[in-house]
Amino acid sequence: MSEWVKIRYLSLSQGMSGRAIAGQLGVAREAVRRALASPDPPKYVREPVGSKVDPFVPRIRALLVNDPSLRATVLAERVGFNDGVCTTVFRARVREIKAQLGVVDPADRLVFAPGEQIQCDLWFPDSPVAGSARPVLTMTCCWSRFIQAVMIPTRTCGDILAGMNLLLERFGGLPDKLLWDNEAGIVHARRLISQACAWAGGMGLGVKLAKPKDPETKGRIERANGYLGTSFEPARSFASIDDFNAQLADWLDTKANRRWVRAAGARPIDLLDDERAAMRILPDPMPRACIEQVVRLSRDYYVRVGSYDYSVDPAMIGRLVTVTATLDRVQIVCDQRVVADHARCFIPHQVVTDPVHVEQAKHLRQQFQDQARHATHRPTAPLVEQRDLASYDDLYHKEQAA
Numbered sequence: 502m503s504e505w506v507k508i509r510y511l512s513l514s515q516g517m518s519g520r521a522i523a524g525q526l527g528v529a530r531e532a533v534r535r536a537l538a539s540p541d542p543p544k545y546v547r548e549p550v551g552s553k554v555d556p557f558v559p560r561i562r563a564l565l566v567n568d569p570s571l572r573a574t575v576l577a578e579r580v581g582f583n584d585g586v587c588t589t590v591f592r593a594r595v596r597e598i599k600a601q602l603g604v605v606d607p608a609d610r611l612v613f614a615p616g617e618q619i620q621c622d623l624w625f626p627d628s629p630v631a632g633s634a635r636p637v638l639t640m641t642c643c644w645s646r647f648i649q650a651v652m653i654p655t656r657t658c659g660d661i662l663a664g665m666n667l668l669l670e671r672f673g674g675l676p677d678k679l680l681w682d683n684e685a686g687i688v689h690a691r692r693l694i695s696q697a698c699a700w701a702g703g704m705g706l707g708v709k710l711a712k713p714k715d716p717e718t719k720g721r722i723e724r725a726n727g728y729l730g731t732s733f734e735p736a737r738s739f740a741s742i743d744d745f746n747a748q749l750a751d752w753l754d755t756k757a758n759r760r761w762v763r764a765a766g767a768r769p770i771d772l773l774d775d776e777r778a779a780m781r782i783l784p785d786p787m788p789r790a791c792i793e794q795v796v797r798l799s800r801d802y803y804v805r806v807g808s809y810d811y812s813v814d815p816a817m818i819g820r821l822v823t824v825t826a827t828l829d830r831v832q833i834v835c836d837q838r839v840v841a842d843h844a845r846c847f848i849p850h851q852v853v854t855d856p857v858h859v860e861q862a863k864h865l866r867q868q869f870q871d872q873a874r875h876a877t878h879r880p881t882a883p884l885v886e887q888r889d890l891a892s893y894d895d896l897y898h899k900e901q902a903a
Contacts, residue, residue, distance in 0.1 A: 504528060505543055508536040554594045557582050562598055569602065608717040613643035615772075616779030618709075619672070620680045620722035621665065623656060624729055630739045631847040637749075638664040641725045642672070645772035646762050648725050648753055652745050653828065654847060655807055656686045659792035662700045663828045666790045674780025678707040680719055703788030705781075728757065742847050792826040802862060803852070806831055806845075812854045814840040815862040 507526060511517045512533075519537070523530045536543075557580045564571055564579060573595040577583070582591055620643060623636040630652065638661060639650040649671050653664040661684070669675065679701075681687065687697040693708060701708050711718040733752050739745040758769045765772065796804055802815040806826045813822060813833050822835045826845060831853075833841035843853050 504532075505536045505539070508533055512537055552590050552594070553584055554582070554591050558594065558598065561595065562602070565595075565598060565602055569599065611643075611717070611720070614779070615644045615776050616674065616781075617677050618643045618680055619676045619678075620719050622682065622719065622722045622726060623661075623684060623686075624650070624726040626734050627730075628734065628739070630745050631741050631849075633847075633849045635742065635847075637729070638668065639722060639725055639729065640665070640668045640672070641721050642676070642769075642773075642776050643721050645769050645776040646721065646725075646765055647672070647769040647773050647776065648728075648757050650725075650729065650749055650753065652742050652749070654742070654845065656684070657792055657807075658686050658694060658696045659790060659826065660828065661686045662697065662788075662790035665700075666787045667828070669783060670787075672777070672780070673783075674777045675704065675706055675783050676780055678709050680709045680711060680722075682711045682719060683713070700788045700790060704784060733757070792824075794824050795821055796824060798822050802858065804833060804841075808849050809846045810852045811841060811843045811846075812852075812858040814858055815865055816840075 504526065508522055508528075511522045511525070512519070517525070519530055519533045522528075523533050526533075560580045561576055564576060571579075573592045576595055577588075577591055584591075619640050621638070621640045624639050625634055625636055629635075635652055635654065636656045637650050637652045639648065641648045649668045651664050651667055653660045665679075683691060687693060688710060691710060693701065693710075697708070716723060733749065737748065739748065758773075761768055792806060794806075798804065798813055798817045798820060800818055802813050802818055803810040804813055804822065804824050805811075806824060811824075811831050811833070814835075817833075817835045817840050820835055822833050822840065825832045825834065829845050831841075831843045831845050832839055841855065841858070843855070846853050
């Protein structure tokens with residue numbers, strides 16, 4: 502290309518002849534002639550040689566005309582394409598044919614108003630924390646792109662709702678609606694479970710569920726999760742959930758929410774005040790959000806929450822107790838009286854024991870054994886009363902005398 506430029510320059514600007522140009526540049530006069538005759542620079546053009554997919558194209562096209570939703574894997578099976586090496590080529594050809602047939606799925610540009618929507622999701626870090634892979638509840642305001650996140654113990658409904666209470670307090674307001682995908686902790690059969698419905702009613706907000714196979718609907722939170730995975734987690738270590746949340750809160754405050762967002766033309770922290778001004782005031786008190794279950798306390802005076810066991814006052818054995826687990830405490834109540842109160846454990850398969858409960862169990866066990874011992878030495882009464890046989894003789898003589 503550089504020679505083509507020089508030839509045209511010398512000819513058109515300097516007025517040199519073809520022979521002079523060839524002599525100066527050291528090229529053939531035929532090359533000079535071709536360069537002057539071509540208005541476009543020369544380029545290498547390779548004739549297409551085709552691919553292994555070409556023989557299957559007519560059949561693929563026919564199947565897509567009848568059913569445009571067929572996936573590439575299904576099409577490969579239907580047409581008998583079994584060459585795994587060319588899977589990428591096959592998928593690319595299927596996309597090309599769908600585009601030619603007009604089978605496209607355009608994504609609209611979503612525009613949000615301040616305070617309109619907060620998108621929610623669970624992000625799972627690659628590295629385990631406290632011996633287990635735990636979910637991180639992430640929430641981001643769609644207008645300001647302001648992110649808040651917290652690691653929660655489990656992905657059960659009570660922990661998710663408690664985490665949302667905590668993050669909404671950090672946001673400082675209530676949006677018009679929350680957007681969730683079909684998270685199993687709060688959704689069943691594409692409907693909110695009863696506990697989540699009660700929480701949303703107490704908050705007075707709507708919870709919108711994203712449609713299947715429509716990732717653009719929650720693109721804000723997906724990008725936030727990707728940002729956490731690429732910018733927060735690498736090259737960090739975490740001693741506990743509290744340590745993870747402390748590092749995460751500091752990173753969100755000093756880094757994530759102070760970054761420049763090109764699409765918004767501002768930093769999220771600078772837009773947060775306008776976002777809060779459009780939000781509603783949080784209810785006071787906040788709706789109840791916890792794990793709650795009612796069980797009958799067995800002789801083994803422990804109750805299980807997740808994969809953790811917590812001791813209970815053994816005097817409650819055989820009675821119904823209510824177990825309530827928040828993000829940091831586990832309380833057991835019987836007849837409106839707290840019979841156990843523990844800090845929530847985050848090390849899997851651990852047993853949390855109160856020494857007072859062990860002493861109480863020891864005392865009750867001793868009482869039971871003493872009662873059993875006294876019962877074995879107590880004289881036993883006859884099972885059937887034995888009547889004196891002489892009483893029958895007295896009755897007989899009385900009847901004879903009468």
